Amino acid sequence: MTITLEKPITFSLVGQRANNEDFVLQVNEQSRLFIVCDGIGGWDRGEVASQLVGESVARYFQQHPQEDLREEYLAAALSSAYLALAGYLQHNPLVNKLGTTLALLYLHGRGATVVHVGDSRVYHLRAGQVLFQTQDHKYVRELVADGIITEAQALTHPRRNTLSRSVGAESGQPLPKMDKPDITHLTDIRAGDCFFLCTDGVLEQIDPRTLEVVFTQNISPAEKVDQILLRCQDKTRDNYSGCLVAVKSVEGAGSGQSHELFSRTLQNNILTQLRNME
Numbered sequence: 001m002t003i004t005l006e007k008p009i010t011f012s013l014v015g016q017r018a019n020n021e022d023f024v025l026q027v028n029e030q031s032r033l034f035i036v037c038d039g040i041g042g043w044d045r046g047e048v049a050s051q052l053v054g055e056s057v058a059r060y061f062q063q064h065p066q067e068d069l070r071e072e073y074l075a076a077a078l079s080s081a082y083l084a085l086a087g088y089l090q091h092n093p094l095v096n097k098l099g100t101t102l103a104l105l106y107l108h109g110r111g112a113t114v115v116h117v118g119d120s121r122v123y124h125l126r127a128g129q130v131l132f133q134t135q136d137h138k139y140v141r142e143l144v145a146d147g148i149i150t151e152a153q154a155l156t157h158p159r160r161n162t163l164s165r166s167v168g169a170e171s172g173q174p175l176p177k178m179d180k181p182d183i184t185h186l187t188d189i190r191a192g193d194c195f196f197l198c199t200d201g202v203l204e205q206i207d208p209r210t211l212e213v214v215f216t217q218n219i220s221p222a223e224k225v226d227q228i229l230l231r232c233q234d235k236t237r238d239n240y241s242g243c244l245v246a247v248k249s250v251e252g253a254g255s256g257q258s259h260e261l262f263s264r265t266l267q268n269n270i271l272t273q274l275r276n277m278e
Contacts, residue, residue, distance in 0.1 A: 001109060001110070001111065001189065001251060001252040002109070002251040003107050003189060003247060003249075003250050004029075004247070004248045004249045004250075005029045005107075005246065005247060005248055006029065006221055006246040006248050007028065007029045007221075008027045008028065008029065008034065008221075008244060008245050008246075009221050009222055009224075009225045009243070009244045010025075010026065010241075010242070010243045010244075011024070011225060011240075011241060011242055012024045012239070012240075012242075013232070013239065013240055013241070014239055015201055015238050015239050016237045016238075017237070017238060017239050019047060020047065020239045020241075021038065021039035021041070021047045021049075021050055022037065022038050022039070022047075022050060022199050022201070022239045022240075023035070023037040023038075023039075023047075023050035023051045023055075023100075023241075024036050024054075024241050025054055025055075025243075027243065032106060032108065033058060033061050033104070033106050034104070034105040034106075034197055034243050035054045035057060035058060035102070035103070035197075036054075036103045036197040036198060036199055036241055036242065036243055037049075037050035037051075037053050037054045037100045037101055037103070037199075038050060038100060038101045038118065038119075038120050038199040038239070039098075039100045040099040040101070040118075040163065040166055040168070041161075041238075043097050043099045043168070044095045044097055044098060045095060045098060046098075046100065048088065048098060049099055049100040049167075049168070050100040050101075052081070052084040052085055052088060052098070052100075053081040053084065053085065053100050053102055053167050054100075054102075055084075056080045056083075056084040057077050057078065057081050057102070057104065060076065060077040060080045061077060064076070067108050067110075069108065069113050069185075074115065074181075074183060078115075078181065081167055082167065082169060082178060085099075085167070085168065089170070093171070095171065096170065096171050097169065097170040097171065098168060098169055098170075099166045099167065099168030100118070100167050100168070101116075101117060101118025101120040101163070101166060101167070102115065102116060102117045102118060102120065102167050102181070103115075103116045103120035103121060103122050103134065103197045103198075103199075104116065105197060105245065107189075107245075110185070110187060111185060111186050111187040111188070111189050112124070112185070112186040112189055112195070113183065113184070113185050113186075114132075114134060114183070114184045114185075114186065115181050115182070115183050116134040116137075116181065116182055117137060117166060117167050117179055117180075117181045117182070118136075118137050118163050118167070119137060119138055119163060119203075120197070120199045121134050121136070121196075121198055121200075121203065122134045122196070122197050123195065123196040123197075123198075123208075124186060124193065124195055125193065125195075125196065125211070125212070125215045126190065126193050126194075127192070127216070128212050128213070128215045129212060130208050130212060131188075132184070132186060133208065134184070136200075137163055137165035137166075137179070137182075138160070138163060138164055139159050139162040139164045140154040140157045140159060140160045140162070141154070142164055143157070164179075165179035165180065165181075166179055167179070189247060189250055190247065190250055191248065191250050192246075192247065193246075193247040194215060194221070194224075194244060194245065194246050195245040195247075196215075196242060196243070196244050197242060197243045197245075198240070198241065198242035199238070199240060199242070200238065201232070201237075201238035201239050201240030201241065202228065202232060202240045202241070202242050204232070204235070204236045204238060204240070205231045205232045205236055206228055206232070210231070211228075221244050224244060225244050228242065
């Protein structure tokens, strides 16, 4: 399929923090790769981690253009990010550990591929309805899934903001800290669809229901982003960043919606790539 886009809208604001540790890849209507990262709070130099990972993955895609995103390709792209973190630690001995989330959308001839690690999200919306959203990699979410705590208890749990997965590296480790990503392939892309990537600062004020209300309105992509920013302004404590990708037209669209999840095999491929690069 051939996907034509409206001009993507990006934003990244500091919120009530002292500095901005988010990263948003700069894009235009010809872009097919979209990335949002959020440096982990409490770790060293979150702004460095998010930028290194976002730019490393983007650079790999640019230098090795590929239409069919096989696991080996994605493993190599993510390996480049882990190695960038490890290289920074090696040259900056006073820094102990770096980590970030990663939310990635890639549009191609077979649809869209979504890659995510952590709690930055990717949404796929149509006519104001959320068709797909990534699932946060958080400690409390795993406790709820295992039946250890309830949804209500998760809201006040002392570790409710702790990530269970991230893209990170620590000094003194032979290999970077490597958590498995979730990869989803979406084939049902239509004109008028929107993809929205965002960091968790946006989610302080925008839940899926609120997002559907915004995207139901017959307004431009820029006006939709204005609605989101209005809700976050002066209220969101964290940095808040995002990227809205609106589909203008689709030729040769696929039929049906398929979700293919890869985790363990891809994780092993990344480890193999990293060992080969040592």
